[in-house]
Amino acid sequence: xxxxxxSVALAGLVSGAAAADKIAITGGTAFTMNGDERIENATILVxxxxxxxxxxxxxxxxxYRVIDASGKWVTPGLMASGTQLGLVEVSLSGGIVDASATAxxxxxxxxxVTWAINPDSTLIPIxxxxxxxxxxxxxxxxxxxxxxxxxxxxxGDGYDLTVRDRAFIGLNMTGSSADANGGSRAVIWRxxxxxLEKAEPQPAxxxxxxxxxxxxxxxxxxxxxxxxxxxGEATLVVAAHRAADIRNVIKLKSRFDINIALMxxxxxxxxxxxxxxxxxxxxxxxxxxxxxxxxxxxATQANAARLxxxxxxxxxxxxxxxxARLMPQYAGNAVANGLPWSAAMAAMTTGPAEIFGxxxxxxxxxxxxxxxxxxxxxxxxxxxxxxxxxxxVGEEIDLVSRQTKLRDRYKELSRSPAFR
Amino acid sequence: xxxxxxxxxxxGLAAVAAVTSTGIQAQTVVEREPAAFQSTYTxxxxxxxxxxxxxxxxxxxxxxxNVTVVFGGGEIMAIGPSVAVPNGARVIDGSGKWLTPxxxxxxxxxxxxxxxxTPSHSDGNEVGEPVTADAWAEHSNWPQDPGFIxxxxxxxxxxxxxxxxxxxxxGRAVTLKNVPxxxxxxxxxxxxxxxxxxxCGENPKRVYGSKFGEFFSRPHTRMGNVAGYRQxxxxxxxxxxxxxxxxxxxxxxxxxxxxKRDLKMDTMLGIMNGDILVHxxxxxxxxxxxxxxxxxxxxxxxxxFHHASESYKIGDLLAExxxxxxxxxxxxxxxxxxxxxxxxxxxxxxxxGACAIVHSDDDIGIQRLxxxxxxxxxxxxxxxxxxxxxxxxxxxSLNPAKSLGIDDQxxxxxxxxxxxxxxxxxxxxxxxxxxxxxxxxxxxxxDRANPDRAVMDFELGQPGEGDLK
Numbered sequence: 001x002x003x004x005x006x007s008v009a010l011a012g013l014v015s016g017a018a019a020a021d022k023i024a025i026t027g028g029t030a031f032t033m034n035g036d037e038r039i040e041n042a043t044i045l046v047x048x049x050x051x052x053x054x055x056x057x058x059x060x061x062x063x064y065r066v067i068d069a070s071g072k073w074v075t076p077g078l079m080a081s082g083t084q085l086g087l088v089e090v091s092l093s094g095g096i097v098d099a100s101a102t103a104x105x106x107x108x109x110x111x112x113v114t115w116a117i118n119p120d121s122t123l124i125p126i127x128x129x130x131x132x133x134x135x136x137x138x139x140x141x142x143x144x145x146x147x148x149x150x151x152x153x154x155x156g157d158g159y160d161l162t163v164r165d166r167a168f169i170g171l172n173m174t175g176s177s178a179d180a181n182g183g184s185r186a187v188i189w190r191x192x193x194x195x196l197e198k199a200e201p202q203p204a205x206x207x208x209x210x211x212x213x214x215x216x217x218x219x220x221x222x223x224x225x226x227x228x229x230x231x232g233e234a235t236l237v238v239a240a241h242r243a244a245d246i247r248n249v250i251k252l253k254s255r256f257d258i259n260i261a262l263m264x265x266x267x268x269x270x271x272x273x274x275x276x277x278x279x280x281x282x283x284x285x286x287x288x289x290x291x292x293x294x295x296x297x298x299a300t301q302a303n304a305a306r307l308x309x310x311x312x313x314x315x316x317x318x319x320x321x322x323x324a325r326l327m328p329q330y331a332g333n334a335v336a337n338g339l340p341w342s343a344a345m346a347a348m349t350t351g352p353a354e355i356f357g358x359x360x361x362x363x364x365x366x367x368x369x370x371x372x373x374x375x376x377x378x379x380x381x382x383x384x385x386x387x388x389x390x391x392x393v394g395e396e397i398d399l400v401s402r403q404t405k406l407r408d409r410y411k412e413l414s415r416s417p418a419f420r
Numbered sequence: 421x422x423x424x425x426x427x428x429x430x431x432g433l434a435a436v437a438a439v440t441s442t443g444i445q446a447q448t449v450v451e452r453e454p455a456a457f458q459s460t461y462t463x464x465x466x467x468x469x470x471x472x473x474x475x476x477x478x479x480x481x482x483x484x485x486n487v488t489v490v491f492g493g494g495e496i497m498a499i500g501p502s503v504a505v506p507n508g509a510r511v512i513d514g515s516g517k518w519l520t521p522x523x524x525x526x527x528x529x530x531x532x533x534x535x536x537x538t539p540s541h542s543d544g545n546e547v548g549e550p551v552t553a554d555a556w557a558e559h560s561n562w563p564q565d566p567g568f569i570x571x572x573x574x575x576x577x578x579x580x581x582x583x584x585x586x587x588x589x590x591g592r593a594v595t596l597k598n599v600p601x602x603x604x605x606x607x608x609x610x611x612x613x614x615x616x617x618x619x620c621g622e623n624p625k626r627v628y629g630s631k632f633g634e635f636f637s638r639p640h641t642r643m644g645n646v647a648g649y650r651q652x653x654x655x656x657x658x659x660x661x662x663x664x665x666x667x668x669x670x671x672x673x674x675x676x677x678x679x680k681r682d683l684k685m686d687t688m689l690g691i692m693n694g695d696i697l698v699h700x701x702x703x704x705x706x707x708x709x710x711x712x713x714x715x716x717x718x719x720x721x722x723x724x725f726h727h728a729s730e731s732y733k734i735g736d737l738l739a740e741x742x743x744x745x746x747x748x749x750x751x752x753x754x755x756x757x758x759x760x761x762x763x764x765x766x767x768x769x770x771x772x773g774a775c776a777i778v779h780s781d782d783d784i785g786i787q788r789l790x791x792x793x794x795x796x797x798x799x800x801x802x803x804x805x806x807x808x809x810x811x812x813x814x815x816x817s818l819n820p821a822k823s824l825g826i827d828d829q830x831x832x833x834x835x836x837x838x839x840x841x842x843x844x845x846x847x848x849x850x851x852x853x854x855x856x857x858x859x860x861x862x863x864x865x866x867d868r869a870n871p872d873r874a875v876m877d878f879e880l881g882q883p884g885e886g887d888l889k
Binding site for chain 1: 751798850
């Protein structure tokens with residue numbers, strides 16, 4: 001009976017997500033991420049999922065539920081780049097992992113991950129209760145250099161987490177990808193350039209030719225997908241580490257004039273000025289500092305700081321997908337290796353917002369932005385800090401996950417626990 | 421439960437000539453396992469060093485403020501608020517900084533799975549049969565792994581290299597001082613007992629239960645895993661009895677041939693004799709429960725369960741057995757047996773009165789185990805516990821030292837102990853803090869400020885040589 005009642009309560013919890021209401025967060029120190037702006041005694045008003053106002057002090061209008069953030073730090077919710085959230089539950093021997101397609105998958109570049117995202121994944125609450133409210137999620141492997149089309153999602157309640165579908169196209173140009181897809185970097189670069197040339201918009205043809213050509217046109221999903229790069233609808237996220245490979249990425253940008261972000265980039269610091277000049281942002285793991293292969297010989301924890309100093313936009317990742325939530329710790333290590341604190345925060349908010357094309361609605365605490373807001377017990381980057389209130393698109397989520405339930409169940413041990 | 425005998429040299433010192441009561445010179449009694457692969461570690465030269473005005477965690481639960489710590493001759497010589505600095509000592513101003521015992525990682529694959537991680541360097545899992553108790557991790561250790569220097573930069577002064585977890589019995593582990601070596605023996609922690617790596621759960625059954633080459637072999641299941649350990653111990657019991665009989669007969673002057681040496685059985689027997697410390701990869705509470713029963717059946721103790729994602733469910737049982745749990749702060753979900761990992765595992769185990777250890781199993785994680793402890797501490801206290809930072813440092817030095825049988829030499833700041841210490845730029849529980857100086861036996865193995873910092877052979881002449889990594 002107890003179990004039954006509990007399941008009823010649980011069902012209520014799941015389906016009865018609180019409707020977006022009027023909320024005021026008051027008294028905290030807000031880091032708005034509009035540059036280095038810091039607002040003491042901030043009043044942040046939220047209505048209809050959007051931020052209505054951000055100001056210092058002032059009264060709260062009637063009808064707002066107040067979250068007292070006195071003594072707390074308030075920031076935008078963080079965004080993790082480079083995850084497989086919603087596409088993986090258990091990585092190994094735990095059933096299907098939707099983030100990994102097999103070599104049977106046809107035309108991998110056309111894969112659209114939104115068909116596979118599972119909003120019930122336990123990883124989503126586990127991640128969001130740590131203050132991460134958004135993520136870029138995409139395929140990890142497809143048996144090809146092309147990793148398909150990834151999405152930007154929010155980690156709130158609901159069936160559809162998609163914020164921006166087909167936001168990016170993944171392309172793996174690392175040594176291991178070359179090894180698996182023809183055995184040489186020379187092969188994969190040739191193939192990628194050929195594919196992009198084919199999809200590149202052609203100069204308009206004379207009218208009399210046009211009708212004839214239109215009749216011949218067959219559907220070409222690969223070309224149509226890649227065309228989204230040329231129209232600016234999607235960003236090409238290219239994984240590469242070696243300085244020589246990064247120079248190829250820069251050449252690609254200059255040859256095709258498309259939006260490109262570099263993923264990984266262990267040796268990106270060696271090409272920092274060129275990356276800044278080309279306007280190529282870098283999504284990086286701030287802890288990478290080992291020569292795991294001959295393409296990461298120059299890996300250093302100073303990568304983030306050096307790129308930032310050169311004017312490159314950066315975004316950070318955590319440890320894979322299950323521990324994407326560790327991103328603030330990774331940011332802290334970048335700070336300990338020279339990255340300014342505000343740049344580390346930007347690499348978890350405005351940086352990814354810009355890279356993944358959602359900067360008009362997410363990344364800062366400002367009027368009109370989606371209300372992704374976190375109230376922290378202190379400095380979000382420090383190890384003993386916790387997220388105390390997490391709001392995603394205007395809704396405050398419960399700070400509960402499968403892990404917190406296990407924690408609460410085993411806080412006191414019993415020699416003969418009853419079923420519960 | 422029999423306590424560890426913690427023998428430094430197993431099974432006697434050397435072959436001895438026995439003399440019988442009749443005074444007749446008997447044949448030489450062959451020793452079963454003469455000492456081999458002895459440590460060639462030589463302490464690095466270092467001046468007497470005094471760190472003044474520093475704050476310290478002593479590694480056994482205490483904190484000190486504004487003390488001076490003096491070490492020389494490889495040992496800690498004095499600690500206190502009014503310690504005199506010896507003439508000629510190297511003096512380091514420690515004001516505003518923290519000194520701690522060096523961090524000891526009980527679970528590393530540095531050297532055996534080194535960087536670069538090329539297939540040619542993959543020396544950690546002797547896959548082929550599930551019991552490879554004859555394989556020794558030290559014979560795979562590449563002392564030129566750049567990971568050792570990165571670990572020193574994270575305050576690691578000693579570490580245990582383990583074989584991987586593909587096998588039920590992966591082989592012997594080795595405890596190292598984190599020092600440069602031309603050969604693997606140069607790094608061996610002098611006097612440290614041998615360890616052995618065993619594995620529960622998914623890995624052995626996956627490796628052998630899935631198609632392996634052209635055939636399937638055991639184990640396929642958890643029951644097959646347990647059967648595998650038990651048979652290996654039972655075989656070793658028979659092996660031990662044969663050697664005991666031989667030794668008795670030879671000492672009695674009988675003309676007997678010694679049994680053929682079996683390197684696997686030597687290890688299994690060493691476990692049951694208490695000479696080899698048991699480190700078992702085990703995630704699930706029920707797997708640990710079964711394994712502790714195997715230990716009871718064959719009369720040995722588990723030194724530590726490694727990974728131990730579900731130790732928080734059985735902290736009381738682990739405390740009773742006396743088994744440590746070597747854990748991550750927050751890894752989970754990468755396989756089913758890790759699915760129930762929670763962030764409070766380490767502090768909950770500690771709260772149960774069991775021995776908690778922070779471990780890495782990772783060449784990146786080993787560089788910041790202090791941060792792992794900091795996260796676990798914060799999560800535990802947020803869940804209602806009241807654990808101090810000083811107490812939490814036990815997870816990083818004393819408890820790991822105990823599980824490796826080296827706690828009489830290292831793991832705490834105490835006079836007479838090895839001067840394996842780290843000077844931190846600030847509070848070592850802050851993400852913004854770096855290890856400035858790491859000492860092993862009083863010699864600097866890491867100096868963050870020195871631009872001529874150590875570079876392993878592999879990194880010479882390569883991009884990034886000598887960079888601050």
